[in-house]
Amino acid sequence: MALIVKKFGGTSLATVDLIKNLAKKVAKDVNDGNRVVVVVSAMGKTTNELISMARSLTSNPDQREMDMLLTAGERISMSLFSMALNSMNIKSYSFTGSQVGIITTSSHTNAKIITVKGERLLEALSNNIVPIVAGFQGISSTKEITTLGRGGSDTTAIALAAFLKADICEIYTDVDGVFKTDPRIVPNSKLLKRISYDEMLLMAYFGSKVLHPRSVEIAKKYKIPVVIKSSFNEGEGTMVTNMENIESTKVNSICVKDDLALVNLKTSEQNIVKLLKELNKDNLNIELFITKGFDNISLVVNQDSVNSLLSIIEKNYPSLPISANTDISLITFIGEGISEDRGITETILNMISKYENDVFGVVTNKISYTIITKKIYKEKIVKEAGEKFELTE
Numbered sequence: 001m002a003l004i005v006k007k008f009g010g011t012s013l014a015t016v017d018l019i020k021n022l023a024k025k026v027a028k029d030v031n032d033g034n035r036v037v038v039v040v041s042a043m044g045k046t047t048n049e050l051i052s053m054a055r056s057l058t059s060n061p062d063q064r065e066m067d068m069l070l071t072a073g074e075r076i077s078m079s080l081f082s083m084a085l086n087s088m089n090i091k092s093y094s095f096t097g098s099q100v101g102i103i104t105t106s107s108h109t110n111a112k113i114i115t116v117k118g119e120r121l122l123e124a125l126s127n128n129i130v131p132i133v134a135g136f137q138g139i140s141s142t143k144e145i146t147t148l149g150r151g152g153s154d155t156t157a158i159a160l161a162a163f164l165k166a167d168i169c170e171i172y173t174d175v176d177g178v179f180k181t182d183p184r185i186v187p188n189s190k191l192l193k194r195i196s197y198d199e200m201l202l203m204a205y206f207g208s209k210v211l212h213p214r215s216v217e218i219a220k221k222y223k224i225p226v227v228i229k230s231s232f233n234e235g236e237g238t239m240v241t242n243m244e245n246i247e248s249t250k251v252n253s254i255c256v257k258d259d260l261a262l263v264n265l266k267t268s269e270q271n272i273v274k275l276l277k278e279l280n281k282d283n284l285n286i287e288l289f290i291t292k293g294f295d296n297i298s299l300v301v302n303q304d305s306v307n308s309l310l311s312i313i314e315k316n317y318p319s320l321p322i323s324a325n326t327d328i329s330l331i332t333f334i335g336e337g338i339s340e341d342r343g344i345t346e347t348i349l350n351m352i353s354k355y356e357n358d359v360f361g362v363v364t365n366k367i368s369y370t371i372i373t374k375k376i377y378k379e380k381i382v383k384e385a386g387e388k389f390e391l392t393e
């Protein structure tokens with residue numbers, strides 16, 4: 001008998017029939033003697049639809065009202081899921097994030113979980129009631145409803161698994177697991193059977209959308225085994241776990257992050273620290289910053305943030321020379337120890353040397369290389385690398 005947290009994504013819950021099928025699988029787990037907690041996303045594209053309704057009223061919707069609106073999506077799927085289970089004679093209750101005591105910071109639309117109280121969850125489990133919990137939401141200390149950022153249901157699921165000390169957290173999605181490289185670019189990419197928390201964390205930061213990055217941080221911190229599987233196909237999926245005794249060094253995966261811009265500026269030593277402090281105050285989405293000496297800085301930011309970034313720079317330092325390059329991609333090679341492996345390093349460097357003037361930087365740490373390049377080269381580089389490092393079938 002195990003305690004399992006199962007999270008279902010929006011595509012898996014897109015219709016009432018799909019919900020019914022998933023409820024049957026949960027009923028089987030329960031009838032086999034397991035204790036199950038279900039975490040749901042909103043059905044299909046509900047969250048996107050709610051966002052576009054808000055935007056059709058105003059270009060700058062109030063963030064508090066946005067959270068009230070978006071949390072409604074998960075209420076629909078949680079209650080329907082619970083009804084489906086009850087109709088199969090499995091006792092079930094649905095709960096909002098606030099009802100199960102997911103206490104968050106007060107930053108609307110991007111709140112962080114501070115703690116999980118979980119009283120009603122424990123009570124339900126001890127009464128053999130299957131709790132269906134709305135993902136992606138919580139409540140602040142001032143009793144405001146909050147959301148955890150797009151894709152945040154994964155974080156709800158793994159946080160609940162950590163609170164309950166669950167045996168496993170199963171994330172059900174519309175793909176078979178985590179691929180070794182982006183299947184939109186390399187359709188014959190292999191599936192990863194296992195991946196370490198650190199590698200998964202880098203993948204989530206650098207472009208893989210399979211798991212919400214903060215969910216991986218929690219899984220790593222509390223050592224929660226996580227498996228990512230398809231709700232439509234059978235298969236083992238990808239296991240995210242601690243990996244020990246792995247001696248061979250290889251590039252395990254490559255991921256791509258798009259819709260970025262690169263901003264370069266020259267400044268004095270004093271300015272640079274002041275500027276970084278200034279940027280730190282604002283909620284800008286800075287992916288990377290690279291300083292060359294102390295008078296030359298390059299920032300990789302989301303395209304959405306370029307204008308705010310430029311206006312902060314111009315306001316504080318009106319005469320600095322700035323150049324910006326939009327349509328930037330980051331290509332990240334991931335694998336334990338790869339930066340210390342001479343052969344792998346040479347292969348990567350040989351590959352990018354062909355794009356000499358269009359590779360704007362390489363950032364590395366022990367387990368990854370990230371290349372900053374123009375988006376137009378990403379397909380070529382990723383395809384070539386996928387073959388070189390045997391990430392394809």
Ligand code: ASP
Nearest residue numbers: 041047136150151152153
């Ligand atoms: N429904 C939310 C979203 O679409 C949360 C999630 O799916 O994880 O972002």
Ligand code: MG
Nearest residue numbers: 009151209210
């Ligand atoms: Mg998701």
